[in-house]
Amino acid sequence: MAIKYELIKEDKQTGARLGRVTTPHGSFETPVFMPVGTLATVKTMSPEELKEMGANIILSNTYHLWLRPGEDIIKEAGGLHSFMNWDGSILTDSGGFQVFSLSDMRDITEEGVHFRNHLSGEKLFLSPEKAMEIQNALGSDIMMAFDECPPYPAEYDYMKASVERTSRWAEKCLRAHKRPDEQGLFGIVQGGEYEDLRRQSAKDLVSLDLPGYAIGGLSVGEPKHVMNEVLSYTAPLLPKNKPRYLMGVGSPDSLIDGVIRGVDMFDCVLPTRIARNGTCMTSNGRLVVRNAKFARDFSPIDEHCDCYTCRNYSRAYIRHLVKTNETFGFRLTTYHNLYFLVKLMGQVRQAIKDDCLGDFREQFFEQYGFNKP
Numbered sequence: 527m528a529i530k531y532e533l534i535k536e537d538k539q540t541g542a543r544l545g546r547v548t549t550p551h552g553s554f555e556t557p558v559f560m561p562v563g564t565l566a567t568v569k570t571m572s573p574e575e576l577k578e579m580g581a582n583i584i585l586s587n588t589y590h591l592w593l594r595p596g597e598d599i600i601k602e603a604g605g606l607h608s609f610m611n612w613d614g615s616i617l618t619d620s621g622g623f624q625v626f627s628l629s630d631m632r633d634i635t636e637e638g639v640h641f642r643n644h645l646s647g648e649k650l651f652l653s654p655e656k657a658m659e660i661q662n663a664l665g666s667d668i669m670m671a672f673d674e675c676p677p678y679p680a681e682y683d684y685m686k687a688s689v690e691r692t693s694r695w696a697e698k699c700l701r702a703h704k705r706p707d708e709q710g711l712f713g714i715v716q717g718g719e720y721e722d723l724r725r726q727s728a729k730d731l732v733s734l735d736l737p738g739y740a741i742g743g744l745s746v747g748e749p750k751h752v753m754n755e756v757l758s759y760t761a762p763l764l765p766k767n768k769p770r771y772l773m774g775v776g777s778p779d780s781l782i783d784g785v786i787r788g789v790d791m792f793d794c795v796l797p798t799r800i801a802r803n804g805t806c807m808t809s810n811g812r813l814v815v816r817n818a819k820f821a822r823d824f825s826p827i828d829e830h831c832d833c834y835t836c837r838n839y840s841r842a843y844i845r846h847l848v849k850t851n852e853t854f855g856f857r858l859t860t861y862h863n864l865y866f867l868v869k870l871m872g873q874v875r876q877a878i879k880d881d882c883l884g885d886f887r888e889q890f891f892e893q894y895g896f897n898k899p
């Protein structure tokens with residue numbers, strides 16, 4: 527069995543769960559935050575640094591790696607793990623979402639999606655079968671089914687047809703799966719904000735008895751309360767004894783609110799993306815280190831943080847590096863932001879163990895400033 531999930535504890539007050547996922551490349555505790563490594567690297571971080579900060583699973587992307595360098599080169603390297611020298615777990619997205627978010631000309635048919643390469647303009651075609659062929663070549667431990675993530679908002683009739691097609695595509699992925707013993711295939715629940723369509727999508731995918739499930743179609747511009755409502759009735763539709771992955775969600779408040787509704791796995795480009803413009807997550811909210819007020823501030827980014835960046839460097843120094851566009855500055859902000867989220871999930875897991883996740887949410891939101899009107 528490629529993917530094993532062990533439910534360790536259910537929170538008494540909320541839908542939160544403590545668990546452990548095991549893949550052929552190791553195991554990780556859940557709830558977990560997964561750093562995004564689109565082009566086979568978590569930007570500016572070495573595998574050693576990721577391991578040191580406590581990351582055991584990272585994400586990468588079928589669409590991007592198919593275009594550059596091409597899955598054949600990665601296959602020749604022995605797969606993505608050896609290509610990027612990462613011996614932890616890897617989850618790859620199936621490419622559907624990236625086609626819709628990156629390329630303009632696209633045409634969806636029953637067979638798959640026709641679109642233009644967003645770099646060269648050449649016409650390309652991505653199908654459930656092709657997405658599986660690429661992910662099998664990459665050798666990722668967790669592969670996502672090829673789905674359509676409709677834009678938000680979407681008409682009911684469009685969403686219904688899209689959900690039914692995404693369910694048929696998931697079956698095609700399962701049939702096209704060449705390495706079921708080494709790689710786990712997760713289905714992706716769609717349905718937008720229509721409860722009956724979410725139920726239909728979950729029912730179709732659960733009937734395939736896949737090793738894990740993702741909740742897709744969220745974090746696409748909908749208000750947070752809509753995301754939380756959809757999560758509240760969708761997560762419980764998924765099997766208790768399998769991991770649940772909420773795609774594209776990673777702000778600290780959304781992570782905690784997702785955990786409370788029963789989500790186990792999260793990804794987000796936020797920590798690495800905002801780090802590259804010098805914005806850091808701290809226990810007292812966001813800090814824009816390039817701000818002039820930090821020019822003579824020799825305290826660490828976050829006085830409550832014990833990461834490499836906060837133990838060795840000051841705001842003044844990091845501000846200087848970021849202002850002068852020194853790469854080391856972005857390594858320091860990236861390291862801190864990833865560490866902050868990995869540590870936050872550790873605190874969330876501890877709160878579930880101690881049956882005090884509700885209180886933890888209260889205290890964290892207050893200190894971070896989420897409750898400010």
Ligand SMILES: CNc1nc2c(CCc3ccc(C(F)(F)F)cc3)c3[nH]c(N)nc(=O)c3cc2[nH]1
Pocket residue numbers: 561562563564565585586587588618619620621622623670673674675714741742743744745746773774775793
């Ligand atoms: C930002 N909001 C969002 N991201 C979403 C994503 C992408 C998740 C992803 C995976 C891998 C990477 C990698 F760069 F690290 F590889 C980067 C991002 C979705 N993906 C699919 N398949 N279905 C969805 O319905 C869906 C909804 C999504 N909402």
